[in-house]
Amino acid sequence: MSHHVVEVRDLHFTYPDGTEALRGISFRLTHGEAMAIIGGNGAGKSTLLQHLNGYHLPQRGEVRIGEIPVKATTVTAIRRSVGSVFQDADDQLFMPTVFDDVAFGPLNFGLPAADVEARATAALQRVGMEHLRQRPPYKLSAGEKRAVAIATVLAMTPDVLVMDEPSSNLDPRARRRLIELLRSFEHTRIIATHDLELVVEVCPRVIVLDHGLIVAQGATRAILNDEPLMLAHGLERPHSLRHLHPHG
Amino acid sequence: MSLATHYYEIGRMDELARADSPIHRLDARAQILTVAIFLVVVMSFPRYETFALMPLLLFPCVLLALAGLPTGYLLRKVALAAPFAICVGLCNPLLDRTPIGQIGSFTLIGGWVSFASILLRFLLTVLAALILIACTGIHRLCAGLEQLGLPRILAVQILFLYRYFFVIGAEGARMLRGVAMRSTGDQPPPWRLYATLAGNLLLRSIDRAQRIYRGMLARGFDGEVRLLRPATFGWREALFVAGWSLYFLAVRQGDLALRLGRALE
Structure with missing residues (x-):
């Protein structure tokens, strides 16, 4: 299905204060692929993600989701097919109950009540949080909040999932559940994270950003094993790979 | 309290x-x-x-x-x-x-x-x-x-006022906790500090409010709250x-x- 394809070509973005956040980013992702975006703080990861759902529009270059270029007139369609999970789940959950929150997106699409109900329930079941449907979101644990935030996005049946630091603030068990969940998705996935172990487990592909440029991209294991490259860009070689290649 | x-x-x-x-x-x-x-x-x-x-x-x-x-x-x-x-x-x-x-x-x-x-x-x-x-x-x-x-615009205003009240409340509570943790001396913090805190709170709340709004936009919010x-x-x-x-x-x-x-x- 062609609308699962994500294509970014020569993307530039400068903030009003003059910070050049993106200086020519290009990549192409096809259906069902999972790709990680890694890089130090301020490398441009979040800015890049915000271009994928049309929150920022390209100042130069182009972003395409499937056949549709991201621009002011297409953002509604773009947001239907790209689901974003934010770094801070509290920014994403704003309705009085978990269920209302998950139903918010489908309701905005103007679906009939029965469909909204079914979709919201299915999304909550998918992340294993159906038992929390009547709870107020601000009273959940960090792991529950993250799972519910993912459900709010799944309820919109997106083709592409974009996630910013999905494993931050999670305890080991919640993080493990999240990893299994991410691995089970058939969506095209783009994950910006500092959690390199998660990258190893979830994403076969990776791009390394530094100062708004792609400094490396390709197969995850090859790139993450390149110690000089990782160190040069504020990263490090993940522990799990060291164990696999003790002499590498 | x-x-x-x-x-x-x-x-x-x-x-x-x-x-x-x-x-x-x-x-x-x-x-x-x-x-x-x-x-x-x-x-x-x-x-x-x-x-x-x-x-x-x-x-x-x-x-x-x-x-x-x-x-x-x-x-x-x-x-x-x-x-x-x-x-x-x-x-x-x-x-x-x-x-x-x-x-x-x-x-x-x-x-x-x-x-x-x-x-x-x-x-x-x-x-x-x-x-x-x-x-x-x-x-x-x-x-x-x-x-x-x-008018819908007023209804949405009330809704946001309410929602952001919580956002600012939580932000303010965190800042006050930060102050309390570090003011354990004999002298209470000077009043001027609270002016700085208020300014800081406003800036933080604006940032936070923007992120929440972005969250709503990402899920197709168009100015109408549907129930x-x-x-x-x-x-x-x-x-x-x-x-x-x-x-x-x-x-x-x-x-x-x-x-x-x-x-x-």
């Missing part, structure tokens, strides 16, 4: 609104209309009225009972706002010294009666408003107001509004308290 505790206390209103009772099940429009009529009737009484207002207490009492709301909690909320009403009425006994009654050797002056009337009206109106919020919740309330003809629960104004609602309105008018027209008293004699 710390700011953080207050913050969760307010969140409790949302929790109350999620309960299920015959009152909760009523369409928000019926509740808004009835409370609005109630407020107008309470305000329309002449200023020396006290006993004539008493029968109106039936309305909040019946709602409290039917909706299963925690009376003590709501009364504490009323008490929190009481200083305002007391300030407003406090000058009356000094300014209005018209004698209007004699109790033994004590001359009852108009000022005290109107002061009592203000307090009673305050109790009635604030309690009714709190019950309204506790039975509908802000989302249904705004949806109801919009269906009653409030899943179908809102229908049926015969139950009509009966609720009509029944109470008739009662309020009866209290307003005839001195119901007096007539009841006479009837019992």
Whole structure:
């Protein structure tokens, strides 16, 4: 299905204060692929993600989701097919109950009540949080909040999932559940994270950003094993790979 | 009570609104209309009225009972706002010294009666408003107001005001905790610090509000807040509004308290 394809070509973005956040980013992702975006703080990861759902529009270059270029007139369609999970789940959950929150997106699409109900329930079941449907979101644990935030996005049946630091603030068990969940998705996935172990487990592909440029991209294991490259860009070689290649 | 505790206390209103009772099940429009009529009737009484207002207490009492709301909690909320009403009425006994009654050797002056009337009206109106919020919740309330003809932009404003109140509250509580953790010396932090904190809080809240708004946009928000629960104004609602309105008018027209008293004699 062609609308699962994500294509970014020569993307530039400068903030009003003059910070050049993106200086020519290009990549192409096809259906069902999972790709990680890694890089130090301020490398441009979040800015890049915000271009994928049309929150920022390209100042130069182009972003395409499937056949549709991201621009002011297409953002509604773009947001239907790209689901974003934010770094801070509290920014994403704003309705009085978990269920209302998950139903918010489908309701905005103007679906009939029965469909909204079914979709919201299915999304909550998918992340294993159906038992929390009547709870107020601000009273959940960090792991529950993250799972519910993912459900709010799944309820919109997106083709592409974009996630910013999905494993931050999670305890080991919640993080493990999240990893299994991410691995089970058939969506095209783009994950910006500092959690390199998660990258190893979830994403076969990776791009390394530094100062708004792609400094490396390709197969995850090859790139993450390149110690000089990782160190040069504020990263490090993940522990799990060291164990696999003790002499590498 | 710390700011953080207050913050969760307010969140409790949302929790109350999620309960299920015959009152909760009523369409928000019926509740808004009835409370609005109630407020107008309470305000329309002449200023020396006290006993004539008493029968109106039936309305909040019946709602409290039917909706299963925690009376003590709501009364504490009323008490929190009481200083305002007391300030407003406090000058009356000094300014209005018209004698209007004699109790033994004590001359009852108009000022005290109107002061009592203000307090009673305050109790009635604030309690009714709190019950309204506790039975509908802000989302249904705004949806109801919009269906009653409030411009959508205003309804959304109220909703955001409410939502961001929590955001700013949480942000403020975190900042105050930060201050408390590091001001353990003998000297309390200088007042100037709070000016800096206020400025900082504003900037942080703007950032936070923007992120939340982005979250709403990402899920297709277009300025209309839609609710899943179908809102229908049926015969139950009509009966609720009509029944109470008739009662309020009866209290307003005839001195119901007096007539009841006479009837019992």
